[in-house]
Amino acid sequence: MIIQQLSVFLENKSGRLNEILDILGHADIRIIAATVADTSEYGILRLITSDTQTAYKLLKENKVSANLSEVIAISCDSLAGDFATKLKCFSEHGINIEYIYCFSVKSKAFLILRANDKDAAIKVAKNFNLTMISEKQLTDL
Amino acid sequence: MYYQPEIETITRLELEKLQVKRLKETINIAIHTPFYSKILKERNLSADSICSIEDVRKLPFTTKEDLRNNYPFGLVATDMKNVVRLHSSSGTTGNPTVICHTQKDLDNWANRVARCLYMVGIRDTDVFQNTSGYGMFTGGLGFQYGAERLGALTVPAAAGNSLRQIKFITDFGTTAAHAIPSYATRLAEVMTEIGIDPKKDTKLKTLVIGAEPHTDEQRKRIEELLGVKAYNSFGMSEMSGPGVAFECTYQNGLHLWEDCFILEIVDPETLEPVEDGEIGELVLTTLDREAMPLIRYRTRDLTRIIPGPCPCGRTHRRIDRIKGRSDDMFIVKGVNIFPMQIEKILMQFKELGTNYLITVDTVGNNDEVLVEVELSDLFTDDYSKLQQLTKSITHKLKDEILLTPKVKLIDKGSLPLSEGKAIRVKDLRNNK
Numbered sequence: 304m305i306i307q308q309l310s311v312f313l314e315n316k317s318g319r320l321n322e323i324l325d326i327l328g329h330a331d332i333r334i335i336a337a338t339v340a341d342t343s344e345y346g347i348l349r350l351i352t353s354d355t356q357t358a359y360k361l362l363k364e365n366k367v368s369a370n371l372s373e374v375i376a377i378s379c380d381s382l383a384g385d386f387a388t389k390l391k392c393f394s395e396h397g398i399n400i401e402y403i404y405c406f407s408v409k410s411k412a413f414l415i416l417r418a419n420d421k422d423a424a425i426k427v428a429k430n431f432n433l434t435m436i437s438e439k440q441l442t443d444l
Numbered sequence: 445m446y447y448q449p450e451i452e453t454i455t456r457l458e459l460e461k462l463q464v465k466r467l468k469e470t471i472n473i474a475i476h477t478p479f480y481s482k483i484l485k486e487r488n489l490s491a492d493s494i495c496s497i498e499d500v501r502k503l504p505f506t507t508k509e510d511l512r513n514n515y516p517f518g519l520v521a522t523d524m525k526n527v528v529r530l531h532s533s534s535g536t537t538g539n540p541t542v543i544c545h546t547q548k549d550l551d552n553w554a555n556r557v558a559r560c561l562y563m564v565g566i567r568d569t570d571v572f573q574n575t576s577g578y579g580m581f582t583g584g585l586g587f588q589y590g591a592e593r594l595g596a597l598t599v600p601a602a603a604g605n606s607l608r609q610i611k612f613i614t615d616f617g618t619t620a621a622h623a624i625p626s627y628a629t630r631l632a633e634v635m636t637e638i639g640i641d642p643k644k645d646t647k648l649k650t651l652v653i654g655a656e657p658h659t660d661e662q663r664k665r666i667e668e669l670l671g672v673k674a675y676n677s678f679g680m681s682e683m684s685g686p687g688v689a690f691e692c693t694y695q696n697g698l699h700l701w702e703d704c705f706i707l708e709i710v711d712p713e714t715l716e717p718v719e720d721g722e723i724g725e726l727v728l729t730t731l732d733r734e735a736m737p738l739i740r741y742r743t744r745d746l747t748r749i750i751p752g753p754c755p756c757g758r759t760h761r762r763i764d765r766i767k768g769r770s771d772d773m774f775i776v777k778g779v780n781i782f783p784m785q786i787e788k789i790l791m792q793f794k795e796l797g798t799n800y801l802i803t804v805d806t807v808g809n810n811d812e813v814l815v816e817v818e819l820s821d822l823f824t825d826d827y828s829k830l831q832q833l834t835k836s837i838t839h840k841l842k843d844e845i846l847l848t849p850k851v852k853l854i855d856k857g858s859l860p861l862s863e864g865k866a867i868r869v870k871d872l873r874n875n876k
Contacts, residue, residue: 310825314855366857368823
């Protein structure tokens, strides 16, 4: 249930994000979800792609500082309150969420989250019957 | 107008005679150290090899490395019981360099500093405030003893605490002061902030600035801000400290005291003398030191001789303000920094790559150091860890170079790959 996420160090330079997305675009790698966190000096681009391993290899070849990290994904209803209910399961069991981003397809919303303890997070998700999404399911969306 | 007219206006001919005599004496003292005895013997040289001042070129060079390798007392040429003081560098890039002094050495040094201060109009009626760090830093005790020798009321205010400095200036009626250029500007700023007009509310008229490279524009600004005349001072701990060369009231180059030092400017690559007026590395031989004579010491400072006589009447030649270094050392706020020190710290972090660039620039009135360093492959996607990393690098660098640099993480491969020697330091201060 663990999903490989690609993290890229983004220097605060105009055109840098484009360069990286171009590399992936030319290799026909689809971007399923993306988020950019930024400070005044640099940003971190986080991506779920259709072929993360290839994407990682390509970025390395192009001398981009990139890394793989593990996240989990759960699906929610895009209804008010559903996010809150689901996140509460984690906090009540002492699991910290380091960051979260989401996207939705039709009426389904998907939460990508990074927990301080991913194994414990998976256990909690199972206990509460949260719908976890596999990497395959995500790429098939 | 001269502190020692017979020395300061000595004819060139007499000066050279004196230099030859003193160089012979210096060799005879230096030969008591295993280091000089060995290298002079190898070359079959002795005091007798010196007949004219040009003969100094027969002698081998001494480098900072030699001082380090003979740490701490290997180059002391006298019985240790005659040594009364030592000054040591911080030793951040290896063994520190230690300079030992006999009482006579200290007297000669104080005399040189007194000569400098007298040259810019400071007298026994003046109140001289020294804002240098005391202790191992030679700008502290060096100016203290020099100003006392002159008979000035000397205030050992030491570094920092601007409000206290300003209180001393107003309460004691300070008329002259020694400060590094960036601190002089800082003092002017603080005075303005607390409503003191340096021109009306203080008696300051003379400022001695040095220990940090600065431009003539910076000097003019300091003069304007504080309503003073500011004079450039040049010295280095290996040559005892301040009092090696100093500007006269014409403010056009620094008279180097040639009765105490042999002045040479050489090409740092070929080590051959350059033409008068051309820039090269300053090489100095001490002529009046007992404890630790140094022969043809390579200072690494780049400067040139200003050709021609000075209207002040002094016959000791003038050097231009220091243009840079023949090694990569740079000076910020009076602190000597080598890129190696910074590199040493950066390499301790596995998250960092090997490429980095140090930029020194003036921001507002402050000199700031920016360290840009490329990340390694081990880049973490965790934000707090990246910020922690930046913090941790900054702390360690501060411990090493004694200043807080700004640290910026940059993408791998974003610094230009250099052909040959990598450019590690960009000093933008003199371009303004």
